[in-house]
Amino acid sequence: MTALLLDLPLALGLFGAGAATLLARSLFGAVLGFISTGLIATLVWVRLEAPDVALTEAVIGAAATSVIILYVASRIGNRATPPAPPPIAQRVLAGILSALLAVLLAHALFSLPEPAPSLAAPVLDNIAPTGLGNPVTAVLMAHRAIDTLLESAVLVFAVFAIWSMAPERRWGRAPGPAFMAEAHGPLAFLAKVLPPIGIVIGVYIAWVGADAPGGKFQGGAVLAAMWVLPWIAGLVAPPSISDMRLRLAIAAGPLVFLMVGLMGFAVAEGFLAYPPGYAKTLILLIETAMTLSVAAAMACMIAGPPERRARP
Amino acid sequence: MSMLISLFSAACVLAGVFFFIAGTLGLLRFGDTLSRVHALTKADNLGLGLIALGLLPLVDGIADALKLVVIWALVFLGGTTAAQLVALAVRREQDPPP
Amino acid sequence: MNGTAPFALAAAGLVGLGLYGMLAQSSVLRKVIAFNLLGIGVFLVFGIAARRGAAAGLPADPVPQAMVITGLVVAFAATALALVLTLRLHQTTGAVTLAEDPPTANSAAPSE
Numbered sequence: 001m002t003a004l005l006l007d008l009p010l011a012l013g014l015f016g017a018g019a020a021t022l023l024a025r026s027l028f029g030a031v032l033g034f035i036s037t038g039l040i041a042t043l044v045w046v047r048l049e050a051p052d053v054a055l056t057e058a059v060i061g062a063a064a065t066s067v068i069i070l071y072v073a074s075r076i077g078n079r080a081t082p083p084a085p086p087p088i089a090q091r092v093l094a095g096i097l098s099a100l101l102a103v104l105l106a107h108a109l110f111s112l113p114e115p116a117p118s119l120a121a122p123v124l125d126n127i128a129p130t131g132l133g134n135p136v137t138a139v140l141m142a143h144r145a146i147d148t149l150l151e152s153a154v155l156v157f158a159v160f161a162i163w164s165m166a167p168e169r170r171w172g173r174a175p176g177p178a179f180m181a182e183a184h185g186p187l188a189f190l191a192k193v194l195p196p197i198g199i200v201i202g203v204y205i206a207w208v209g210a211d212a213p214g215g216k217f218q219g220g221a222v223l224a225a226m227w228v229l230p231w232i233a234g235l236v237a238p239p240s241i242s243d244m245r246l247r248l249a250i251a252a253g254p255l256v257f258l259m260v261g262l263m264g265f266a267v268a269e270g271f272l273a274y275p276p277g278y279a280k281t282l283i284l285l286i287e288t289a290m291t292l293s294v295a296a297a298m299a300c301m302i303a304g305p306p307e308r309r310a311r312p
Numbered sequence: 313m314s315m316l317i318s319l320f321s322a323a324c325v326l327a328g329v330f331f332f333i334a335g336t337l338g339l340l341r342f343g344d345t346l347s348r349v350h351a352l353t354k355a356d357n358l359g360l361g362l363i364a365l366g367l368l369p370l371v372d373g374i375a376d377a378l379k380l381v382v383i384w385a386l387v388f389l390g391g392t393t394a395a396q397l398v399a400l401a402v403r404r405e406q407d408p409p410p
Numbered sequence: 411m412n413g414t415a416p417f418a419l420a421a422a423g424l425v426g427l428g429l430y431g432m433l434a435q436s437s438v439l440r441k442v443i444a445f446n447l448l449g450i451g452v453f454l455v456f457g458i459a460a461r462r463g464a465a466a467g468l469p470a471d472p473v474p475q476a477m478v479i480t481g482l483v484v485a486f487a488a489t490a491l492a493l494v495l496t497l498r499l500h501q502t503t504g505a506v507t508l509a510e511d512p513p514t515a516n517s518a519a520p521s522e
Contacts, residue, residue: 004413007413007416008416010416011417012420014424015419015423021431021443022430022447027440030443034447041454044457045457048417048457048458049461050478052475052479053453053478053479053482057450057482060483060486061446061453064486065446065486068489068490068493075497075500076439076496076497083436085435086435090433091434095434097433098426098427098429099426101425101429102427103422106422109418109421109422112459116463118462118471119463119471120463120466120468120471120473123473124466124467124468135468135472138472139473139475140476140479144476147477151480158488158491162490165495215479217482301486301487304493304494
């Protein structure tokens with residue numbers, strides 16, 4: 001009963017914030033609604049006993065996504081006149097279709113089989129050889145490592161795609177637009193004070209993911225923020241997109257992952273299999289490379305395609 | 313003793329929640345941006361500080377306590393900077409630099 | 411339902427809201443926001459399945475949770491790409507929608 005007292009307002013708040021996002025008259029209001037929705041969703045994840053997902057939702061789903069939406073909205077939203085909405089018939093049809101889908105989905109969720117199928121027991125039975133204490137990390141790095149490998153490749157291709165949006169003449173320059181430096185403003189102050197603390201916290205979150213909630217994606221996203229902050233404050237210029245070190249940092253995660261995976265053919269049972277006794281060491285190696293790659297790739301995705309002059 | 317600690321924690325957290333609600337009310341009800349920023353940052357920083365203070369006696373070890381303090385300090389830093397930036401943006405909008 | 415009923419309703423509602431937003435709004439940016447709302451709803455469905463699968467002393471099934479973490483990162487990458495495309499569309503044509511007809515004169519100001 002006390003649980004319902006907490007869950008019901010959370011669920012109502014989540015739906016309400018989502019509705020407010022759609023109903024907002026201004027683009028800026030919609031972005032604020034989306035940020036609120038993401039933050040409430042973070043709390044819902046905690047209530048669903050998923051602290052790892054809650055961290056990811058907070059850092060990537062709510063924070064990083066909102067930052068890039070707000071950034072693009074501030075660049076085009078204010079200047080453009082709001083477009084005319086689609087014809088009323090289309091909106092009514094869309095409303096009927098969406099409501100129908102929501103009702104069907106709710107019906108499906110309420111008629112799920114009891115008891116629910118679960119892979120929790122097999123995961124726990126096979127966690128010992130990985131040397132990990134966090135079952136979610138064990139799934140990501142061992143039981144479903146192929147998903148994580150493919151996902152790390154997605155990040156690299158996303159950066160490729162974003163960079164290739166740059167006009168021809170700007171290829172090879174630093175990612176993102178040129179930000180004006182304000183040497184003594186509050187943003188410069190934050191960009192000087194926060195990164196030393198934030199880098200420690202980002203590395204800690206990535207490191208602790210082996211045994212507790214956290215991991216490479218959450219920690220890597222924090223590191224990305226700490227890298228982007230001085231760019232936005234104009235304190236340091238990002239490296240050129242032709243810089244081999246930047247490219248290597250972005251590709252390191254999938255490369256190391258793939259090499260360890262291929263090594264499995266020679267020294268273990270097959271692709272992505274770890275040799276007995278070395279699982280934890282290899283997983284840590286992959287996680288380190290992945291943390292670096294997630295940080296570099298996310299920083300480049302937040303900054304966007306090259307728009308400014310490279311460092312003289 | 314533990315009774316006293318629970319009472320202290322409950323009082324701090326409740327006071328913190330009160331300040332959060334007050335700050336949110338200010339955000340929703342105040343007319344201009346500067347007062348809204350003022351209400352939000354002042355009240356929320358106090359509210360979060362009180363909640364962190366109330367939770368401190370309940371954590372298991374010194375490491376967890378330290379994490380709580382760091383979280384409070386970071387939100388303090390972030391909130392203060394954001395408030396300054398919003399205020400600067402408001403000033404720039406009111407009288408744009410030549 | 412293992413206490414997940416309120417969240418199941420909210421997740422289904424968010425999926426509906428997100429789909430409606432993608433179909434019934436013309437601004438591309440607002441479509442991207444709606445896409446992310448839809449994403450939150452879909453991911454929550456996984457979270458509910460995970461919570462219902464609590465077993466063997468774990469409070470939830472870790473497999474769907476790991477899939478959501480993967481999904482969140484991919485959704486971010488997709489959103490970042492969609493936003494850059496939106497920005498380039500606006501920079502080159504001045505348009506903020508995907509409508510067939512050319513943008514009106516006052517908004518057609520390439521800012522490059």
